[in-house]
Amino acid sequence: MSHIVVAELVANVQKVTAKAGDTVGPEDTLVILESMKMEIPVLAEVAGTITELKVSEGEVVRDGDPIAVIEEK
Helix, strand or coil: CCEEEEECCEEEEEEEEECCCCCCCCCCCCEEEEEEEEEEEECCCCCCEEECCCCCCEEEEEECCCEEEEEEE
């Protein structure tokens, strides 16, 4: 079953810390967003393997935009 991690606010993608194929746990950071000079880590939320990372550094995401697809274990 696939789980889609989405952005919860409008922000810049400051750093991508994961890549497709990585095995992650619920507390693992996928990307770090920057909004109003604050760094906001985006967590995997579930355990599994990242099948697709939908953002890259420097992009702007909006509320509800997909960040990553994780195949749950």
